[in-house]
Amino acid sequence: MSLPPITHCTTRQDCLEHDRADPLAGLRDQFDLPAGVIYLDGNSLGARPRAALQRAQQVIAQEWGTDLIRSWNKAGWFDLPLRLGNQLARLIGAGVDEVVITDSISINLFKLLAGALEMQAALPDGAQRKVIVSERDNFPTDLYMAQGLTEWLDRGYRIRLVDSPQELATAIDAETAVVMLTHVNYRTGHQYDLPAVTALVHAQAALVIWDLAHSAGAVPVDLQAAQADFAVGCTYKYLNGGPGSPAFAWMAPRHHAAFRQPLSGWWSHQAPFAMQPGYTAAEGIRRMLCGTQPIVSLALIECGLATFATTSMAALRTKSLALTDLFIALVERRCAGHGLALITPRAHHERGSHVSFVHPHGYGVMRALIARGVIGDYREPGVIRFGFTPLYIGYADVWDAVEVLRQILDDQEYDVAAQQDAVT
Ligand SMILES: *Cc1c(COP(=O)(O)O)cnc(C)c1O
Numbered sequence: 001m002s003l004p005p006i007t008h009c010t011t012r013q014d015c016l017e018h019d020r021a022d023p024l025a026g027l028r029d030q031f032d033l034p035a036g037v038i039y040l041d042g043n044s045l046g047a048r049p050r051a052a053l054q055r056a057q058q059v060i061a062q063e064w065g066t067d068l069i070r071s072w073n074k075a076g077w078f079d080l081p082l083r084l085g086n087q088l089a090r091l092i093g094a095g096v097d098e099v100v101i102t103d104s105i106s107i108n109l110f111k112l113l114a115g116a117l118e119m120q121a122a123l124p125d126g127a128q129r130k131v132i133v134s135e136r137d138n139f140p141t142d143l144y145m146a147q148g149l150t151e152w153l154d155r156g157y158r159i160r161l162v163d164s165p166q167e168l169a170t171a172i173d174a175e176t177a178v179v180m181l182t183h184v185n186y187r188t189g190h191q192y193d194l195p196a197v198t199a200l201v202h203a204q205a206a207l208v209i210w211d212l213a214h215s216a217g218a219v220p221v222d223l224q225a226a227q228a229d230f231a232v233g234c235t236y237k238y239l240n241g242g243p244g245s246p247a248f249a250w251m252a253p254r255h256h257a258a259f260r261q262p263l264s265g266w267w268s269h270q271a272p273f274a275m276q277p278g279y280t281a282a283e284g285i286r287r288m289l290c291g292t293q294p295i296v297s298l299a300l301i302e303c304g305l306a307t308f309a310t311t312s313m314a315a316l317r318t319k320s321l322a323l324t325d326l327f328i329a330l331v332e333r334r335c336a337g338h339g340l341a342l343i344t345p346r347a348h349h350e351r352g353s354h355v356s357f358v359h360p361h362g363y364g365v366m367r368a369l370i371a372r373g374v375i376g377d378y379r380e381p382g383v384i385r386f387g388f389t390p391l392y393i394g395y396a397d398v399w400d401a402v403e404v405l406r407q408i409l410d411d412q413e414y415d416v417a418a419q420q421d422a423v424t
Pocket of ligand 1: 106107141142182186211214234247
């Protein structure tokens with residue numbers, strides 16, 4: 001039996017056959033997804049691994065309830081940020097003791113940007129390097145953190161925002177201290193060529209900070225091969241760590257010794273329990289920490305990372321591209337004439353793992369989809385966004401989601417004046 005190429009699927013049966021032939025189909029059993037829901041928002045909040053419930057019970061009942069303070073040593077709470085970082089490392093091409101899980105992306109960006117600016121200021125031409133390059137369409141918190149830090153430093157730093165990836169080559173110059181970019185754009189799903197942009201940055205003796213929020217666990221990333229400098233990312237999106245689970249930060253080992261971060265809390269001290277009045281930074285990636293970690297939330301990340309244990313990012317990428325190819329093809333075929341405009345790149349090398357369309361009544365359309373159990377999300381302006389997590393989404397799910405979208409558009413079932421919730 002030969003399967004039709006994925007973009008030639010014209011029936012639900014075709015999609016089911018692709019599901020039957022899918023070597024990753026069994027991974028879905030690791031997740032507890034509610035009946036009647038097609039979950040296309042794993043790019044915003046990953047689904048719950050089945051194992052997380054039992055792990056939460058263990059942390060709360062045994063480690064906290066019974067073992068109490070002894071768990072810092074006995075259950076290994078103290079080393080969790082590095083231990084989990086080492087488990088995550090292979091998903092982003094990082095080495096041992098280069099990744100730490102702690103705080104949020106926003107806070108980690110603040111620490112990395114501050115440290116990177118200081119390293120650049122120490123260069124012979126450091127006084128001229130006053131520009132941080134980013135893009136206007138970056139995730140807002142990344143820009144807000146850069147703005148807040150530079151205003152607070154008050155040392156003449158400027159933020160230069162490009163309006164398109166093509167402008168980067170000219171925007172990065174001898175005035176550039178740091179380039180701060182999100183690898184896969186949260187709105188469009190556009191993916192940068194991480195090695196090529198890193199090389200562009202280094203050619204101007206600048207440093208790069210990559211935000212991997214929509215990349216880690218979604219697309220293959222090899223930070224070491226690209227010789228990147230710094231990276232941050234979420235664990236609650238594609239890594240399925242749980243709502244608000246702490247973020248990760250990565251630093252190339254060649255920067256460990258020179259890097260100083262401004263939030264010099266005791267967890268980043270060389271000897272936190274020596275209780276000395278003076279601060280000396282720990283060696284290595286531990287110096288990225290600040291204070292006591294949220295252990296309950298941190299512990300559950302292990303369950304999310306474990307869902308990747310029996311597969312590879314290469315295998316997941318192959319399926320992710322097939323899912324997004326299928327979705328784009330079906331929407332364009334079955335929902336034609338309804339004013340949907342694709343804003344996600346068609347070229348595979350420029351695409352992440354989500355697909356976005358603009359619609360004049362995007363918010364109302366997404367509300368109607370969610371009411372029918374097809375959960376994606378909405379981003380201004382007018383963007384409906386669908387995340388495809390190959391760990392738990394199949395080809396028939398894509399068919400069914402497009403069928404619901406088609407019905408909603410055909411019947412104009414959406415509310416054109418829907419009031420927005422606080423979280424969209
Ligand atoms: C989701 C996301 C964030 C979230 O930052 P937090 O500090 O964890 O709230 C930041 N940057 C990007 C690019 C994101 O997609």
